Amino acid sequence: MSTLLSVRNLSMRFGGLTAIDDLSLEVPAGSITGIIGPNGAGKTTLFNCLTGFYKPTFGSLVLAHPTRGDLRLEALPSHRVARDAQVVRTFQNIRLFPKMTVLENLIVAQHNVLQRASKFSVAGLLALPGYRKAERDAVERAATWLERLQLTQYADHAAGALPYGIQRRIEIARALCVDPVLLCLDEPAAGLNPRESAELNALLTYLCGELGIAILLIEHDMSVVMNVSDHICVINYGRKIAEGTPAAVQNDPHVIKAYLGEDEEAGVMEESTS
Numbered sequence: 001m002s003t004l005l006s007v008r009n010l011s012m013r014f015g016g017l018t019a020i021d022d023l024s025l026e027v028p029a030g031s032i033t034g035i036i037g038p039n040g041a042g043k044t045t046l047f048n049c050l051t052g053f054y055k056p057t058f059g060s061l062v063l064a065h066p067t068r069g070d071l072r073l074e075a076l077p078s079h080r081v082a083r084d085a086q087v088v089r090t091f092q093n094i095r096l097f098p099k100m101t102v103l104e105n106l107i108v109a110q111h112n113v114l115q116r117a118s119k120f121s122v123a124g125l126l127a128l129p130g131y132r133k134a135e136r137d138a139v140e141r142a143a144t145w146l147e148r149l150q151l152t153q154y155a156d157h158a159a160g161a162l163p164y165g166i167q168r169r170i171e172i173a174r175a176l177c178v179d180p181v182l183l184c185l186d187e188p189a190a191g192l193n194p195r196e197s198a199e200l201n202a203l204l205t206y207l208c209g210e211l212g213i214a215i216l217l218i219e220h221d222m223s224v225v226m227n228v229s230d231h232i233c234v235i236n237y238g239r240k241i242a243e244g245t246p247a248a249v250q251n252d253p254h255v256i257k258a259y260l261g262e263d264e265e266a267g268v269m270e271e272s273t274s
């Protein structure tokens, strides 16, 4: 499988603290790559570097974009990471606009396209034909993703009033409206009950398996990450300590030590995956 993203010798320092320490990893196209590690390991910092929220202290992030060639993500401002590189993310804490409807949340996500259609002029205010077409397309795209993610019934509901599991799904639908080449999900299972986690597994498998969208997944819920990931990279103190298939990493002594400390028996992580 070809490489979609190459993280090369990435470091991110905050004053005296090294959150990411010479990290290199590859994300294959058309697959789900899990990123796991104990609290404070540097997982979200990796996403922040990838999506332009942080400028790395050192290193590069190269995306092999299917039509635009190699893009250096660390050199792009965050709005261009989403718009040009089509690398989009969700956040650990849900960041929907709670008072807007679900449909409106998905339309707002397409503001880049709508802004371009307005030609940054009064074309939008005057509702000129080009802008009206872009608006119709945005609504259609939103409706398509709502249907695919079985959210159509919630389209006119205020997003903030919906159950947590539905809100997480809406966040993913919103990210999908940008047609991601790489979808970065930061703890999408946080706060979900076991049934909702199982539904999330099915959704991620569908997005990657059926639609071919590459996914980078930060997740503490082992029942999700071990079941859906093709490949897992484990980091601790900003360094990669193991990588491989789910079966390989959950039996890796470095991983068990990082999660459980020196004296614990191997195999405990397996229990949480059943």
Ligand SMILES: Nc1ncnc2c1ncn2[C@@H]1O[C@H](COP(=O)(O)OP(=O)(O)OP(=O)(O)O)[C@@H](O)[C@H]1O
Binding pocket: 014, 017, 018, 019, 037, 038, 039, 040, 041, 042, 043, 044, 045, 046
């Ligand atoms: N903007 C920042 N300024 C200072 N320190 C930061 C900043 N962002 C992250 N850190 C520090 O970098 C380290 C890694 O944090 P990060 O949030 O990436 O960990 P994580 O693996 O995502 O943890 P968790 O699983 O708890 O979400 C932590 O020590 C954190 O306090």
